[in-house]
Amino acid sequence: MSNTIWRKSLVLLAISVLMLAACVVQQPTVAEEGMVEEEAASTGPPQGGTLRLMGHHDAFSLSPGLGAIPSAIRPALMQIHNGLVEIDASNAVVPVLAESYDISEDGLTYTFPLREGVKFHNGADFTCKDVKYTYDFYRDPENAAPVVGVLSKIDSVECVDDYTAVINMVQVDAAFLVLGAILRIVQSDYHAEVGEEVYATAPIGTGSFKLVEWHPSQFTLLEAFDDHFRGRPYLDFLRVDVVPEASVRTIALESGDADGTAWPLLMEDNVRLANDPRFTSISQAGAGPFLIPLNNTIPQLSDKRVRQALYWGLDRQRIIDDLWFGQAQVAHSNLSPIYPDYYNPDIPRYEFDPEKAMELLDEAGWVDEDGDGVREKEGERLSFNVHVGAGNQQFIPVIELAQQLWADIGVEIFLVETPVAAILDGMRKCEMDAAMIAFEHGAIDPDPHWMMHSEGANNFPCISNPKLDALIEEGLSYASVEQRQPIYNEIQAMIMDEAPVIELFFTHWPAIFNAKVKGQSLDAVDTNRLWREIHLWYIEEE
Template sequence: MKPGKRFFLLTGILLLVVMLSSLLAGCGKQEPGTAPKGRESTLVVAPKYEGDNLNPILGYGKYGGSKFFNGLVKFDESLNVVPDLAESWEISPDGKTYTFHLRKGVRWHDGKEFTADDVKFTYERILDPEVASPLKPYFELVEKIDVVDDYTLRIQLSEPYAPFLEKLVVGIVPKHLLDGKDIKTAEFNQHPVGTGPFKFVEWRKGERLVMEANPDYFLGKPEIDRVVVSFIPDENTRLLQTVKGEVDVAFLPPKLASKAESSEVQVFTVPTGEWCGIALPYENPLFRDRNLRQALAYAIDKQSIVDNILEGKGEPTSIPFRSNHWAYNPKAKRYSLNLEKAKALLAASGWKDTDGDGILDKNGKPLRFTLMYPADDVLRKDICTAVRTDLRKVGVDVELAGLSWEQIKPRMYQDATLFFFATVYDPDDQYPIWHSKFIGQGWWNPTCFRNRKVDELLEKGRATMDKQKRREIYGELQEILAEEQPMVFIAFMDHTYLCSKGVKGIKIQPEGHSGYMTEGLWWNLEEWSLE
């Protein structure tokens, strides 16, 4: 269905919903986001993604924000690192030894006491190669972990690591429930026990996840008694259920959210460090040509994608650093729309339209490649469709393939893929995306990018403590990535949420990846209330 038709159909549905809501008013229907006196308050939220496990060691809530768990530290509203399970800490003058003083009296949801042994266990499992934790790159400089006593922990690093504290937002898991278990297959992954503000109740995969307020939470019981996380893959259905009051807060693409704001629901726009880019894997000989990669960057109308697909909620980019990031380098090469430059670069690499079919060719082969995206993601499909249209104007034929992630993974070293990554916290977020050591390790370094200078800069940047020197290091990194374009960087994308006006206490925190229930708008869910 064309976007125009979808819009008019959706508008008609929304008008019908509004009329039905008016007819039902005064008939005893509870308003969205309300909790009658004397009754349990229930909040219904609809994120974009469900996820496949609830274990922090396996990546659940790697940026904090998990409602079941706490890290040693957490991010506040401005992304400052503040105490969580650790009340305080000291860092040695050489930047290699961290001593943490833990809260006393914190209990797991099963009543057992939280101690430093749990922290040591969590980090050691993250480092265990058998576990293959996606967080391992951020802990690889940990040399030794010592439990001084039940409430004191000392961590020794092999060398200084500037963003180490930020990595400790990851949730701590209970040793007494996981010691001796296979972390990858443990029942705990589906039935978690944490120290967080909400306790796990049930998870019906593909339907809902239910949590309830923890009455013994060390910062006080949350005001909302029960949270139902409803998994609604179809975005139009998610929208309609929110407008009708069946869902209180929903993650939605900007094109849908902006059309639904009314007296009952409001749109929250959250600034992010999430960017989208087309990975051009070097294992495919076609993508080893820098002229080709730069030509693609010049041929894509990034501003149009931001204006028309993201509804202006974002900004075009040529590097994986947003313009408001402290390490952003404004001198890095930019790729604004320039079809003539794109054509010239392709011609310089020998691409010509010898048969007059509108598609460039060389040595009898057309300039054609496949661009993959997850089939259930409308936003990514829209971006890929726009890219295909743009590239056709310079003689590049793109075949779109909407697949499952399981189908994409074995093909990602040959075919192009639209990826979403994030640089919102420390620039070290770039480390596993570009360092050559991560080629072949899961989803890391999907372009198979090998650049000795980039490896050196990434290693130097994480080991340098002075912020100005780090800015210079990552500035040079950006210049190389801008020149090489191992990914065609397209845009940074703000996130939009549709919320019932009966939900109070929402605070905006800049975010990275979102769509899950581990960060994003619900980062301070325990502080929300319902009217």
């Protein structure tokens, strides 16, 4: 299958782009393959300066092998490495370290002619050796990389020569190009020498910025890479500070001590600053839901009737209206409505109905036998912990309201503030009862393998459902929307019926920048695309 034909298939998978006028401000000219065209120095964007961003928690790893990349560390991580391809701001798959790509007629062989003349930050030449090493390392189950699930369909990686990589698949994987081929490439000799643990703190990539300093729980500092194959970035430095409190991030923006935020402010501040001419506000529909994964293996949550009752007993529209200033929409599926080819609007919906919730709990055998307001069954209280990122002022009020509403139906929960790294690790290991997270889709494919498959890299709900696994695998075995759509309709219906997680809402991801920061562009999917193009940003001083 030619590159062109496959791209046509991908277009059918792409999401409609919802752009605000403020999304593109004086963006530099970009060639088709994403390379910046040289402009005369007298008319081009100004060179220099430090872009100061803020995240709400630390960059606990800079490894390309992360399965889920928390929002706060994306601005740094995405500048250090490049993949063979990436998804650009218009949702098109574009070659990066690859010059192009070709997919065989049977969909089992991907051929990537590689870009020559690319340098790593340590001066080493980029070749196929680095591609093979990276894929072989991160797809090896013994290395326990969270990204391993995305690479599980790979049979082998071959180097035809120094600048031609061939990836052979065991079976067709419709999502590989948009999930697997974006894996960021490491410098093979350096990684082999220092190992993954050290590499995660001191990476060497081909990206537009290189690591200068990383001070855990304080800041990450990157410097422009002069020899980047796309050309030197306009900025000299990128600094991402850890500022857990949303109110403090707002103060830093308004005082001029920061230029932007990698995590939304409090909703009232987002709305207020969006109307302040000192700032540029970029807002988009969310592709990934805010949700509460439930540990389906613990006695309190192993019965789907209990999980369904939690849906019926939670007023999600009230959360949006009272806590999010209306800047979200209730999630009636694991897929956002901005996936027009795959979103299923006909799934039965959970509305707020406490009576229905209590009927289900009674039916499941959970009864308040001692009159203390909490239901019991076989000596177990219907009580569990919900973990929230420490200091997360967006999530804590949501769980506090859920705590009140669920108490009314006899369910007791405890809010536990926990470092984000510990939440992700604990959920992957099925060591936590539940947690509130924001799960952003970084690709243009509806595949839910990461979280909803029993072998998913982020199987946070700890589910093992052979029928759902089979449907997910079947959905990946076809390329066309016509073949995949009925499968994903069934997947969505099953996920909502089984309720392994509480899908809360799809928020409008706002990003606020000082108005002097220029060059941003943003599509309708998530913040992934925003941070990928920092090499095009610049600071326009008055």
